[in-house]
Amino acid sequence: MHVFCGVLLTAILARPLLVDALSVPVLQTAATVFVAICVQALPFLVLGVLLSGAIAAFVSPAVLRRVLPARPAAAVPVAGAAGLVLPGCECASVPVARRLIGQGVPDAAALAFLLAAPAVNPVVLVATAVAFPGEPRMVLARAVGSLATACVTGWLWQRLGRAEWIARRAAAAHAVNGGRWAVLAETARHDLVSAGGFLVIGAAAAAALAVLVPPAWTEALAGQLLLAVLVMALLAVVLALCSEADAFVAASLTTLPLLPRLVFLVVGPAVDVKLIALQAGTFGRAFAARFAPLTFAVAVGCAVVAGLVLL
Amino acid sequence: MRRDTQHVLLVLLGGALLRIAADDTYLRYVRPSHRWLLLTAGAVIVGLAVVALLRDRAGPPAHEHAGHTPWLLLAPVLVIALVAPPALGADAVGRAGSANPVVDGSDVFDPLPPGGPAELPVAEFVQRAIFDDGGSLAGREVVLTGFVVRRGAAVELARLTIACCAADARPHRVRLVGDLDDPAADTWLRVRGVLQEGSATAAAGYVPALSVTSARAIPPPPDPYEY
Numbered sequence: 001m002h003v004f005c006g007v008l009l010t011a012i013l014a015r016p017l018l019v020d021a022l023s024v025p026v027l028q029t030a031a032t033v034f035v036a037i038c039v040q041a042l043p044f045l046v047l048g049v050l051l052s053g054a055i056a057a058f059v060s061p062a063v064l065r066r067v068l069p070a071r072p073a074a075a076v077p078v079a080g081a082a083g084l085v086l087p088g089c090e091c092a093s094v095p096v097a098r099r100l101i102g103q104g105v106p107d108a109a110a111l112a113f114l115l116a117a118p119a120v121n122p123v124v125l126v127a128t129a130v131a132f133p134g135e136p137r138m139v140l141a142r143a144v145g146s147l148a149t150a151c152v153t154g155w156l157w158q159r160l161g162r163a164e165w166i167a168r169r170a171a172a173a174h175a176v177n178g179g180r181w182a183v184l185a186e187t188a189r190h191d192l193v194s195a196g197g198f199l200v201i202g203a204a205a206a207a208a209l210a211v212l213v214p215p216a217w218t219e220a221l222a223g224q225l226l227l228a229v230l231v232m233a234l235l236a237v238v239l240a241l242c243s244e245a246d247a248f249v250a251a252s253l254t255t256l257p258l259l260p261r262l263v264f265l266v267v268g269p270a271v272d273v274k275l276i277a278l279q280a281g282t283f284g285r286a287f288a289a290r291f292a293p294l295t296f297a298v299a300v301g302c303a304v305v306a307g308l309v310l311l
Numbered sequence: 312m313r314r315d316t317q318h319v320l321l322v323l324l325g326g327a328l329l330r331i332a333a334d335d336t337y338l339r340y341v342r343p344s345h346r347w348l349l350l351t352a353g354a355v356i357v358g359l360a361v362v363a364l365l366r367d368r369a370g371p372p373a374h375e376h377a378g379h380t381p382w383l384l385l386a387p388v389l390v391i392a393l394v395a396p397p398a399l400g401a402d403a404v405g406r407a408g409s410a411n412p413v414v415d416g417s418d419v420f421d422p423l424p425p426g427g428p429a430e431l432p433v434a435e436f437v438q439r440a441i442f443d444d445g446g447s448l449a450g451r452e453v454v455l456t457g458f459v460v461r462r463g464a465a466v467e468l469a470r471l472t473i474a475c476c477a478a479d480a481r482p483h484r485v486r487l488v489g490d491l492d493d494p495a496a497d498t499w500l501r502v503r504g505v506l507q508e509g510s511a512t513a514a515a516g517y518v519p520a521l522s523v524t525s526a527r528a529i530p531p532p533p534d535p536y537e538y
Binding site (some may be wrong): 003004007011012015018019020023025026029031032033034035036037038039040042043048050092127131152178182185186188189192193194196197198200201203205206207210215219239240241242244245246247248249251252253254255281 | 340390394397481
């Protein structure tokens with residue numbers, strides 16, 4: 001607490017310096033984007049930790065076992081489809097997925113939920129339809145590509161993943177004495193404190209990259225399909241847009257064909273710098289170091305296949 | 312980080328969300344419909360901290376150390392409380408490339424309301440200038456509100472459109488032609504003028520030109536973005 005007061009006091013005393021530093025236009029732009037991402041994502045993170053708390057308090061592992069198919073291979077698509085009903089963006093699904101693992105859901109199924117929930121929920125699909133008014137197939141391709149990404153990643157994780165890669169300290173439910181509401185409040189508070197710091201890291205990284213990535217990246221890509229697919233996939237990772245908003249950005253990049261833009265929409269909700277930071281904090285670094293590249297590769301592949309077939 | 316420190320931190324974080332949603336500050340960062348989300352989230356965060364504080368006082372406090380990352384939550388709190396960075400402006404527009412975004416399939420436009428000069432969002436003016444075959448803008452006086460972007464000697468009027476938060480902002484720009492007394496970047500202007508037909512070509516980066524009949528500097532509006 002002394003340290004805390006010290007930090008606060010120093011910050012307030014150093015305020016003129018801070019204001020000076022942030023009057024440089026590029027830093028001002030980055031600061032605005034940083035605050036915008038934090039402010040925009042925090043309500044969804046709060047929704048996620050409340051859901052996580054509710055699962056810890058009211059949904060026993062036995063109930064989850066009854067709802068989900070016993071075989072993990074069958075549980076993966078069911079968990080992916082369950083993502084349809086969580087109308088949030090990616091920040092909400094990380095704490096929920098972690099709690100599902102804590103309640104005994106197979107890792108692979110919880111991860112499929114983690115990937116599907118922000119990408120295929122109704123809000124995101126409607127936003128995509130609004131952003132691409134003349135292209136209803138874009139919505140279908142996005143839903144199919146994202147659902148495929150979730151299922152394929154889930155099945156691969158079931159085959160290749162090892163339980164010890166996921167930090168179990170994260171999964172252990174906290175022993176709380178008191179009623180169910182006390183469990184809900186304490187779980188939500190604990191999840192919020194531990195995930196929030198990582199959200200801030202992700203927001204800072206995305207804000208820095210937003211001012212560092214030159215706009216020429218997208219302007220020089222017209223006509224080079226393969227390169228465009230790759231660059232748009234990387235842009236989706238570094239820009240860390242909310243899955244409810246990325247369709248509007250993709251729609252505005254009209255110099256590009258639809259396929260690279262579809263890749264942007266499928267990769268973004270599955271893996272971006274903000275999510276990688278959140279996942280590293282929630283499931284451990286060993287997990288994030290393996291899961292992020294795996295998801296990236298699977299998402300690009302699924303998006304390209306979905307795009308070639310459906311667009 | 313100790314538990315009691317965590318509680319104080321959460322109260323500050325929730326307080327920061329409530330603070331920016333209490334007046335128009337939040338409009339610099341997110342769209343207006345996010346206000347109730349921020350108010351709810353802020354109240355929940357403060358509530359969780361207060362509940363935990365009361366429970367800790369009632370019984371022996373649980374000992375836990377959450378590592379050092381929760382400290383980072385102080386960063387947005389401090390930036391909001393001490394600096395409250397302004398809405399994106401000319402610098403962000405300059406970073407977004409040299410062409411206007413064009414949206415396919417938006418080529419059906421209602422006629423403009425009859426009568427005097429039509430007040431239009433900059434984004435709609437740009438889309439009409441690029442796509443409208445019906446000539447709704449032909450010879451028609453319009454009123455646009457935006458901020459100044461300097462591109463060499465040229466003066467442009469710009470407005471950013473956001474879908475969710477400032478991170479996904481896309482600029483729409485209009486080149487101002489006429490007698491302007493050299494306004495500085497980021498000055499907010501209300502301009503009246505007529506579209507120079509055929510100016511929003513691919514070669515011009517789909518930036519239409521507006522023959523300005525009058526321009527007036529105005530204070531920045533509370534909602535700086537278009538949605």
